[in-house]
Amino acid sequence: MFQQKLRPRRMRISPAMRDMVRETTLSVKDFVYPIFVVPGTNVREEIPSMPGCYHLSVDNAVELAKELASLGIPSVEVFGLPEYKDADGSSAWDMTSPVQRAEAAIKKEVPELMIVGDVCLCQYTTHGHCGHLEGHYVDNDKTLALLQKVAVSQAEAGADIIAPSDMMDGRVAAIRAALDDKGFQNTSIMSYAVKYASGYYGPFRDAADSAPQFGDRRQYQMDPANRREALKEVDLDIAEGADIIMVKPALTYLDIVREVRDRIHFPVATYNVSGEYAMVKAAAANGWIDEKRIVLETLTCMKRAGADIIITYHAIDAAKWLKG
Numbered sequence: 376m377f378q379q380k381l382r383p384r385r386m387r388i389s390p391a392m393r394d395m396v397r398e399t400t401l402s403v404k405d406f407v408y409p410i411f412v413v414p415g416t417n418v419r420e421e422i423p424s425m426p427g428c429y430h431l432s433v434d435n436a437v438e439l440a441k442e443l444a445s446l447g448i449p450s451v452e453v454f455g456l457p458e459y460k461d462a463d464g465s466s467a468w469d470m471t472s473p474v475q476r477a478e479a480a481i482k483k484e485v486p487e488l489m490i491v492g493d494v495c496l497c498q499y500t501t502h503g504h505c506g507h508l509e510g511h512y513v514d515n516d517k518t519l520a521l522l523q524k525v526a527v528s529q530a531e532a533g534a535d536i537i538a539p540s541d542m543m544d545g546r547v548a549a550i551r552a553a554l555d556d557k558g559f560q561n562t563s564i565m566s567y568a569v570k571y572a573s574g575y576y577g578p579f580r581d582a583a584d585s586a587p588q589f590g591d592r593r594q595y596q597m598d599p600a601n602r603r604e605a606l607k608e609v610d611l612d613i614a615e616g617a618d619i620i621m622v623k624p625a626l627t628y629l630d631i632v633r634e635v636r637d638r639i640h641f642p643v644a645t646y647n648v649s650g651e652y653a654m655v656k657a658a659a660a661n662g663w664i665d666e667k668r669i670v671l672e673t674l675t676c677m678k679r680a681g682a683d684i685i686i687t688y689h690a691i692d693a694a695k696w697l698k699g
């Protein structure tokens with residue numbers, strides 16, 4: 376009789392064996408949960424295209440932060456909708472804006488939670504672009520001065536990690552210099568180093584009221600077709616002083632996550648963005664997929680691809696499922 380010596384199935388024979396040889400373990404410690412803070416008090420309104428995610432006033436954001444901490448989720452990323460918008464997005468560095476107030480309140484009430492402050496201008500500008508406009512052109516270097524103010528205001532409010540998502544050239548160096556100048560040497564920078572111009576941001580732009588009022592973001596965000604350019608962006612941001620490198624979106628860019636992970640000696644984050652979340656929620660709501668299974672598989676695969684940190688709207692559900 377034919378003697379089969381090589382039998383990979385031996386390693387899959389039982390749950391205990393599969394546990395023993397599993398190469399990747401998803402943990403609640405991997406997660407960052409993004410929230411959207413809005414003006415007012417006692418606001419908790421579900422975002423239609425992101426079921427399970429809410430617009431929260433600062434008081435309710437603090438309550439949610441407590442829940443995150445109690446679930447063992449280590450970090451929250453704060454996005455905001457301001458009281459007012461203008462051409463340069465000045466409410467983005469207003470210490471009385473929802474983001475800064477939420478960061479200060481969470482830092483005070485839930486000090487163990489790490490706060491990631493998203494730094495950009497598109498939620499705050501009347502035109503919805505991520506910087507200072509000259510005609511229809513987003514002026515890179517004038518935008519840097521604005522981003523410095525946003526970063527410093529969030530560090531002052533209590534952000535532990537500054538996460539610039541604007542895609543201007545040189546912004547990591549500019550933000551690092553501004554933080555150091557104000558004494559925030561220990562505030563880290565998680566750079567959205569590789570951020571593609573993606574259709575997967577659609578639900579977020581509804582939620583954050585941040586869609587560009589004309590054109591699109593292709594002059595500053597990356598072409599989805601490009602891989603070498605991603606590595607160039609990573610090299611530049613590391614040279615400028617980034618502490619953590621992010622690839623965004625996640626699912627259709629896991630090849631880039633792997634390549635970046637193999638190339639650098641810095642933590643790698645990936646952003647499981649709003650459109651990726653919305654697709655799963657929609658299919659689950661229709662009964663077409665098993666939500667728990669799909670979410671845990673998806674997040675595990677992001678980790679297997681090389682992500683150390685996963686920013687995801689699924690974090691609360693996943694934390695509960697991982698608990699068992």
Ligand code: PBG
Nearest residue numbers: 495540541575576579648649650
């Ligand atoms: C913009 C920003 C975007 C997201 C967060 N900040 C993308 C964009 O509008 O271009 C997307 C996050 C998501 O889709 O979940 N600075």
Ligand code: ZN
Nearest residue numbers: 495496497505
């Ligand atoms: Zn932006």
